[in-house]
Amino acid sequence: MTTFLGLPGLSGAPQSAGTAPVAGTEPVPGRPTVILAYPKIDHEKDYVYFWMPFSLLTLAKPLLESGLVNVVLFDGNQRDEQAWESFLDEYVNDAVCIGVSVMTGGGQIGHALDLVRAAKKRAFCPPVVFGGPHVNVLAEQTAADPLVDAVLTGPGQNSMLDYVRSLLGRVPRRLVPGLRIDDGERVITGRPNPPRTQNLGAYPWSLLNVADYIRDDPTVAPRTLNYVSSQGCVYKCDFCYEKIYQRKYSAMLAGPLLDDIADLKERFAINGVKFYDADFFVNLQRAMAFCDGLIDRGLNLRWAASINPNDILKARRKRLPLLERIAESGCSRLLMGVESGNDRVLDEIVKKEITRAEILDVAADIANNGILGSYTFIVGFPGETEAEVEDTYTLIEELRGLDPQPETRVHLFAPYPGVGELWDKAVELGFEPPTSLEAWSHFDYYTSLTPWTSDATAARAREQTRMRLAPTPTS
Ligand code: B12
Structure with a gap:
């Protein structure tokens, strides 16, 4: 249960x-x-x-x-x-x-x-x-x-x-x-609604009973609340829904974000925040200012967020001590979509703009800063060979050698409607998308296999998914 x-x-x-x-x-x-x-x-x-x-x-x-x-x-x-x-x-x-x-x-x-x-x-x-x-x-x-x-x-x-x-x-x-x-x-x-978002933060919390959403998250803190501080993403990963934002990105500034977090801490005695931004670190100056603010204001919170490996490489090029500051400010976990361990798949299929060697380097850096890495992978891309899938599993093995030992989660490729060339390719290869809203209501990303994905592939992906266990229910 x-x-x-x-x-x-x-x-x-x-x-x-x-x-x-x-x-x-x-x-x-x-x-x-x-x-x-x-x-x-x-x-x-x-x-x-x-x-x-x-x-x-x-x-x-x-x-x-x-x-x-x-x-x-x-x-x-x-x-x-x-x-x-x-x-x-x-x-x-x-x-x-x-x-x-x-x-x-x-x-x-x-x-x-x-x-x-x-x-x-x-x-x-x-x-x-x-x-x-x-x-x-x-x-x-x-x-x-x-x-x-x-x-x-x-x-x-x-x-x-x-x-x-x-x-x-x-x-x-x-x-x-x-x-x-x-x-x-x-x-x-009506008229077009451009993907530029804005007007984030200072939400009307009192429409909800916020206390009901506080979670004991073993990778963050006993009283963790979620938060979204930005919308959109600047990267080009071809399978991702965020492409609909056309690489436009809007984010709260660090100051108002810190005010909001401090307010939530004050009102609901939270001690952890889990950010669900597509990528919290797109704007490195904002991220650094957020970390500095957490420290300067003595908020004493643990936090977690998603990061793209390129953010870390960018920070290095700019000589910003990003991971050090993230760790110092209480970040306990970074979630990163790695997707594949094969350079052709990363480059040609996913358009991840990163190599296997760079991923290993960045993950080692995350671990050396004492942060738990949580890495997600996708297998079963259209046109992906068995040998390429094998590269993903060997990368997972290598990553597991790090300390703290990262979480790994293997997803099966599921075509998302309307997103990128991968959708068209999947349809070409025999994936039959639902044709009405009613039909989509029965669609499940975890069981709706593409025609070229076998049960054995699905079973192996499940077996290689290793996350820190969730807390036992107390009530
Ligand atoms: C938190 C989250 C969840 C939570 C659920 C949310 C909750 N309240 O409990 C959990 C973890 C349960 C979840 C599950 C899933 N999720 Co989810 N999730 C998210 C996440 C990370 C944040 C959602 C959010 O709050 N965004 C911030 C708000 C402000 O943005 P928004 O939801 O897009 O809303 C804006 C507009 O869409 C629009 N809008 C939204 N609702 C409405 C309603 C009206 C009336 C109007 C006018 C406008 C409007 O206006 C909003 C403000 O701009 C997003 C990614 C992201 N960063 O957005 C993925 C995302 C929404 N999830 C996604 C998916 C697919 C799933 C899953 C179904 C499958 C999966 N592989 O993850 C699973 C469920 C599977 C399962 N069986 O468990 C996809 C959806 C893609 C799509 N085509 O629909 C997203 C976009 C991730 C991605 N990049 O692919 N998810």
């Missing part, structure tokens, strides 16, 4: 996520309500974490700041279908719309459609608008689903408020960024 099944809300115990009236977000009488829903993700076996839905906190902020609407947030990872019914009882009649966030895979689309079906059974259901990573790659297909009234492509903090304004008759629909409405008879589109 994993921890998330034992959480309040899923066991039927009363709890407050999203419903308690809280400072700064109390509903103002007379204002319409925007319902934001983060559907449940069916976690892979033994994965005990889910985290605060920054996808929706990011949207909620400009909505609340506008003073136009009340916002309520439902997290399906915390609360079950029965709780959704009660939530609808309380809010749906005053709602101007329901905003739903979806990523591809993990069963989230299926759970999203279940939430919407329940809402549409009501005597009154406002328009349902979908957004999120899946929409950002398959907007047209998502908008065509009969349960979906509209989609908003791109950063929601730049579009959701205008969509709400359009529903309130204050903005014409053609001016809503990223809007697409397809009712089966006609299609209405």
Whole structure:
């Protein structure tokens, strides 16, 4: 039994996520309500974490700041279908719309459609608008689903408020960024919503019960909270969803980020932060300033984040003591997508802009600074040979010789919709993608094998995945 099944809300115990009236977000009488829903993700076996839905906190902020609407947030990872019914009882009649966030895979689309079906059974259901990573790659297909009234492509903090304004008759629909409405008879589109994001940080935490998201993370600290401080990525890895940001990158400055972290520490007594930025270290000056700030302010936190190996090489070229400062400031773990141990695959297929030798060098540097490296790999790329896969496993073996011994995680290549040449290649080689939103709801990255990936390959990848064990559930 994993921890998330034992959480309040899923066991039927009363709890407050999203419903308690809280400072700064109390509903103002007379204002319409925007319902934001983060559907449940069916976690892979033994994965005990889910985290605060920054996808929706990011949207909620400009909505609340506008003073136009009340916002309520439902997290399906915390609360079950029965709780959704009660939530609808309380809010749906005053709602101007329901905003739903979806990523591809993990069963989230299926759970999203279940939430919407329940809402549409009501005597009154406002328009349902979908957004999120899946929409950002398959907007047209998502908008065509009969349960979906509209989609908003791109950063929601730049579009959701205008969509709400359009529903309130204050903005014409053609001016809503990223809007697409397809009712089966006609299609209405808004203006483009560029991938540049911004407006991050100082989120309306009180829409959630933050305490419910604090985790005992053995690789970080006993009271760890997640955080997202940037969006986008500047690298070109060909399999990655982040390419939809067209290598545009927006990040909070170190000062406001430190203010936010200090505030969370003060309010919720956290002692660890796990950053879920695609790459926390794109801007090296920001990263160094963040580390300095943690030390100068005496925040005494442990933290973890993702890094691209090229960030470390770049820091060396600039003679910045990046890893030293990261370690000194309390970073306990760095997550790095290594992808392959073969130079042809790294160069031609992944476009990782790094060699096997450089990876080994960078990983040794991370270990020498006492930081736990957590390295992820992908096997089963289209066109990858057995010998090339073997190189990945020998690299894993070499990395395991480091002290502290790194975590290693081997993923099977899964084509992500619309991303890069690898998607086209996979389709060419016989991968049959789902053709509707409903069909995507059954798609699971961990079991949907590409035609050229054997069960033996999948079993070996599982066997070579070695992560520090998650804590035992206490309740
Ligand atoms: C945290 C996280 C998770 C958490 C879940 C989140 C949670 N709250 O518990 C966990 C760890 C469970 C998770 C799981 C998975 N994840 Co995940 N995850 C992330 C991560 C690292 C951060 C998400 C986040 O908070 N981002 C910050 C917010 C602000 O950005 P955002 O979500 O994109 O939201 C913006 C827009 O998309 C849009 N938007 C979002 N929702 C909505 C809703 C509306 C109405 C509107 C208008 C707009 C809108 O506006 C937002 C603000 O700009 C992202 C990568 C990343 N850095 O974003 C991957 C990512 C979302 N995950 C991804 C995937 C595929 C998965 C998995 C399904 C598979 C996998 N291999 O990891 C698994 C689930 C599998 C399983 N069975 O366990 C992909 C999604 C790709 C896609 N095409 O959908 C991403 C992008 C990673 C990647 N680079 O490939 N994930």
